[in-house]
Amino acid sequence: MKTYDLTEAAVRDLNQALHDQSPECVEREFEVLNPKGQHNIACGIDQNLSVDIKGHAGYFCAGMNKKAHVTIHGNVGQGVAENMMSGTVRVKGDASQAAGATAHGGLLVIEGNAGARCGISMKGVDIVVKGDVGHMSCFMGQAGSLVVCGDAGEALGDSLYEVHIYVKGTVKSLGADCIEKEMRDEHIAELTDLLNRAGVDEDPASFKRYGSARQLYNFKVDNVSAY
């Protein structure tokens, strides 16, 4: 295992060392000490690595992640795992705004609460939040799933495309074109799998499902004639 103490090493050096593993992997385990809220820690990894960040991280932590398993033992700032492609990012504390923004794949687990716009414009990532999510979560979410074991803030799923949203607690309000939907067997199965993968012990039957009503402009075939 290789240890980087960010009071001594620069984030840029850490990230370079992580990137150096992509053509040929010679070191699979990394530990990052004293992150002290610095931004862009463990961004752009493209290898099956295990990275443990011991403390609070700043913005865009584990952004653009591919294949790696990144665990943050603390809170993270804005945009954790933004544009993730694959792998797993786990936040032991809270996440600030725009967690998992635009992410295409992989699994993001937030063991605390997530702030506003969690999963904004998500494109295939699975996000499991043990606590609450803030307002405008899943805004324009295109694909993937969002599981919220606590409560959701205002305008959940506004202008949603195909993301599956599961919420156990209360939803303050639904965004435009987002509706509650029937929980069928395939959804229970999907949610069971997501909870298992996230290591979260909750009863899938206690969740409600939300999705797109598909009534906005871009869902109407009549509008094709405009082009």
Added chain:
Amino acid sequence: MCGIVGLYLKNPALESKLGELFEPMLIAMTDRGPDSAGFAIYGDEVGEGSIKLTLRHPDDEYDWEGLADSMRHQLRVELSWMQNANVTVFKVVGEEAQVRGWLEENAPDVLILSVGQSIEILKEVGLPENIAGKFNLKNMKGSHIIGHTRMATESAVTMEGSHPFSTGMDLCLVHNGSLSNHNRLRENLKREGITFETENDSEVAAGYLTWRLRQGDSLKVALEHALEDLDGFFTFTIGTRDGFAVMRDPIACKPAVLAETDDYVAMASEYQALTTLPGIENAKVWEPEPATFYVWERSA
């Protein structure tokens, strides 16, 4: 983009170290605001019937002693003063209106940065590190302090546009964001008798709170009204003689993080600015909710 930071001590034993604890917080926010910086520190209170003014003159060699002597003789007031770089604190046994009026007439070049019983405001154009050094921040004592590092957007990089803004006795506000209804609000507040020194949007927010407090609102009630009446993006940190508050707008696109231990409450735009505080590893650290205010006040 701007950086804001605040530190409110719950444990009086730390008051002698307020400046030392706060200096690295301010400097950590340099990359959010390298244009100007400033802070408002609360402490060294004057008694009832007295006021404390922070005054600034652009000339480092300004004759403060002469000014103090004239004020003493012409207003027949007791007065003591101390200088810190080009800023001076006057402690006067007297009324705000009388002293303010006299200064406007007799020393129009002197800028009044703050008036109150506890507050002192120090601010300047330049890098936070240089400003902290210039005013010897690390040796300052007090009960609470709020600071700002500015990246100018709504008005020029000038001393006048630097935060913090104070528009009333002991009230001070720092702002990250931009207000969209500040012009109309400024006109309304002027009619209510609030005076403004600049065209800056953040000063309007300070003026608004001054006006509400003057109407008899508690800080909490004033902030409730502010959430209704202020339109735009904001994270505010607010200081009063006994209190400290943090508030975010409903959209909450301007960052904020709070930390609390038995010894202090700290606020910063980014967690990076809190990492040098004692016991931060085990502090309760959280992001303040949108459209919500958090208030800490010393019980009277």
